[in-house]
Amino acid sequence: MIYFDRVSKKYGSDSTVLENISLTINQGELVSIVGHSGAGKTTLVKLLLAEEFPTDGTVSFHSDDISKLKEREKTNYRRKVGVVFQDFRLLPNKTAYENIAFAMEAAGKHDDEIREDVPHVLELVDLKDKHGHFPHQLSGGEQQRVAIARAIVNRPEVIIADEPTGNLDPLNTYDIVQILKKINDLGTTVILTTHNKGVVDSLGRRVVTMENGKIIRDQKNGKFSM
Amino acid sequence: MKSSLPKRIFQAGLLGFYRNRTVSLSSVMILTITLFILTAFYFFRAIFDYTLVEIRDKVDVRIYFTGDATEDQMNDVKAKLLGLPEVKSVVFTSRNQAYADFKDRHANDQLTLQALDELGDNPFGASLAVQAKDTSQYERIAESLSTNSSLLGSSQSAIDKINYFQLKDSIDKLNSIIGWVNTVGFWISMIFIAMSCMIVYNTIRLAIFVYRDEISIMKLVGASNWFIRGPFIIESMLYGITATVLTLIISYPITMWISKKTVFFFEGMNLHSYYLQHFFSLAGLLLLSSIVLSGVSAFFAVRKYLKV
Numbered sequence: 019m020i021y022f023d024r025v026s027k028k029y030g031s032d033s034t035v036l037e038n039i040s041l042t043i044n045q046g047e048l049v050s051i052v053g054h055s056g057a058g059k060t061t062l063v064k065l066l067l068a069e070e071f072p073t074d075g076t077v078s079f080h081s082d083d084i085s086k087l088k089e090r091e092k093t094n095y096r097r098k099v100g101v102v103f104q105d106f107r108l109l110p111n112k113t114a115y116e117n118i119a120f121a122m123e124a125a126g127k128h129d130d131e132i133r134e135d136v137p138h139v140l141e142l143v144d145l146k147d148k149h150g151h152f153p154h155q156l157s158g159g160e161q162q163r164v165a166i167a168r169a170i171v172n173r174p175e176v177i178i179a180d181e182p183t184g185n186l187d188p189l190n191t192y193d194i195v196q197i198l199k200k201i202n203d204l205g206t207t208v209i210l211t212t213h214n215k216g217v218v219d220s221l222g223r224r225v226v227t228m229e230n231g232k233i234i235r236d237q238k239n240g241k242f243s244m
Numbered sequence: 245m246k247s248s249l250p251k252r253i254f255q256a257g258l259l260g261f262y263r264n265r266t267v268s269l270s271s272v273m274i275l276t277i278t279l280f281i282l283t284a285f286y287f288f289r290a291i292f293d294y295t296l297v298e299i300r301d302k303v304d305v306r307i308y309f310t311g312d313a314t315e316d317q318m319n320d321v322k323a324k325l326l327g328l329p330e331v332k333s334v335v336f337t338s339r340n341q342a343y344a345d346f347k348d349r350h351a352n353d354q355l356t357l358q359a360l361d362e363l364g365d366n367p368f369g370a371s372l373a374v375q376a377k378d379t380s381q382y383e384r385i386a387e388s389l390s391t392n393s394s395l396l397g398s399s400q401s402a403i404d405k406i407n408y409f410q411l412k413d414s415i416d417k418l419n420s421i422i423g424w425v426n427t428v429g430f431w432i433s434m435i436f437i438a439m440s441c442m443i444v445y446n447t448i449r450l451a452i453f454v455y456r457d458e459i460s461i462m463k464l465v466g467a468s469n470w471f472i473r474g475p476f477i478i479e480s481m482l483y484g485i486t487a488t489v490l491t492l493i494i495s496y497p498i499t500m501w502i503s504k505k506t507v508f509f510f511e512g513m514n515l516h517s518y519y520l521q522h523f524f525s526l527a528g529l530l531l532l533s534s535i536v537l538s539g540v541s542a543f544f545a546v547r548k549y550l551k552v
Contacts, residue, residue: 120462121465
C-alpha cells in the first residue's frame with residue numbers, strides 16, 4: 019500500500035536526514051516507527067504527507083508517486099490519509115464539532131452526512147458532551163481525541179500519528195493507544211511514530227527502528243529496543 | 245441537503261470575522277485610519293478644485309468700446325466673440341450700468357463719488373466681459389480681436405481698448421500655477437493611493453500571518469486552496485466594509501465641524517453639504533476600493549502559506 023523505495027532526504031549538501039530507506043507498509047497493518055530524536059521519523063511522516071519530497075528514490079501510495087502529485091491530486095490524496103500530531107494542531111477558533119466538520123466540509127461532504135457522522139465520531143472518542151468546546155477549553159488528552167476524530171471522520175485508508183502521546187500523561191496515553199488500536203481493528207492502516215517504550219510494547223505489533231536516518235531493525239511482533 | 249462551496253466559504257469568513265475579534269478590530273482600525281486619510285484627501289481636492297474654479301471665474305478679458313460705438317457694432321462684436329470656440333461667455337455692460345456699478349462699488353467712498361459728480365458726464369464706456377473656457381485661451385481670444393485680425397471687420401473701429409495686455413502677466417502666472425498645482429496634485433494623489441495600497445496590503449498580510457499555522461493544518465487535512473483562501477478573502481473584505489462604514493460615520497460630525505469653522509474662509513463652499521451631496525459617490529468609491537484592495541491583498545497574502 020505504501021512503498022518507500024530507496025528514499026534519501028538531504029538538506030543542503032552535508033545534512034542527510036534519511037538514507038536509502040526501503041520500506042513497505044501493507045493494508046491493515048499497525049506499524050510503530052521508533053527511534054531517538056533526529057533519527058528521521060518526522061521526516062518520514064512529512065514525506066508521506068507530501069509536505070516534503072525525497073532527494074532520491076520514490077514514496078508511493080498504491081501505484082502513485084506522492085512527489086509527482088499535482089496540487090489537486092495532492093489534496094485528494096490527503097483526504098485519504100488522516101493525520102494526528104503531537105501538538106494536536108486543532109483550529110483554535112473552531113469548536114470540537116467544527117474542527118471535525120471542517121475535514122468533512124473540505125472533502126465536499128453533504129451537510130446531512132456531516133450532521134450524522136460528526137456526533138458519531140465524537141461518541142467514538144468519548145467527547146459527545148464537549149462538542150461545543152473550543153480547543154483551549156479542552157485538556158491535552160481531549161484535544162488529541164478531537165484530532166483523532168478529525169483524522170478518521172472521512173474514513174481514510176491510513177492514519178498517520180506522529181508522536182500522538184508525546185504531550186500526554188500515562189492515562190491519556192493509554193486512551194489514545196486504545197483508540198488507535200480500535201481504528202486499526204476496524205481495518206484502517208495505522209502508522210505510529212513514537213519513542214514511548216510502554217506504548218510500543220503494549221501494542222505488540224510491527225516495529226520499525228530508525229537510527230541516523232536509516233532503518234536498523236524491522237520486526238513483525240517487535241518490542242522497543244534501542 | 246448539500247451545502248454549496250460559496251455558502252460554506254461565506255459562512256466561514258463571517259464566523260472568522262466575529263470569532264477573531266482582536267485581529268478583526270485592529271485590522272479595521274488601521275483600515276479606517278487609511279480610508280479616513282483618503283477621504284480627507286478627497287475633500288481637500290474638492291475644496292481646491294472649487295477654489296480654482298472661483299479664481300478662474302473671476303478672470304475675464306474686457307473689451308471697452310469707444311463713446312461713439314453703435315449698438316449694431318457692439319452686438320456684432322458680441323456675436324462674433326460668441327462664435328469663437330474658446331469663448332465660454334460674453335456679458336455686455338452698458339455705459340449706464342458701468343456708471344451705476346462704479347457708484348455701488350464706491351458707495352462708502354464719498355471723495356470718489358464727488359469727483360465723479362464733478363465730471364458731469366458719464367465717463368464710462370460700454371464693455372464686454374469675455375470669459376474663456378480655459379485661462380490658457382485668453383491669448384488666442386485677444387489675438388482674434390487685434391487689428392491684424394479680420395474677424396471683426398468694420399466693427400473693429402468701435403473697440404477702444406482690450407485689457408488683456410495689462411492682465412497678460414497675471415493670467416500667464418495663474419496658468420503656470422494651475423498647471424503646476426495640477427501636476428503636483430496628480431502625483432500627490434498617486435502617492436496617497438500607493439501608500440494606501442501598501443498599508444492595506446500589509447495590514448491584511450499581518451492579519452493572515454497570525455493564521456499561517458492554521459492554513460498549513462487546513463492543507464494537511466485535505467482542504468483545497470480555494471476552500472482555505474475563500475474565508476480569508478471574505479473576512480478581509482468585511483474589514484474593508486466595516487472600515488468604510490466607520491469612515492463615513494466619522495466624516496459626518498467632522499465635516500460639520502469643519503464647515504462651521506471655515507464658513508467665512510471658503511466662501512460659498514460648505515464641506516458638510518458637499519459631503520451629503522456626494523455621499524453615495526464617496527461611499528461607493530470607498531467601498532469599492534476597500535473591498536477590492538483587501539480582497540486582492542488577502543488573495544496574495546494567503547498564497548504564500550498555501551505552499552504546503
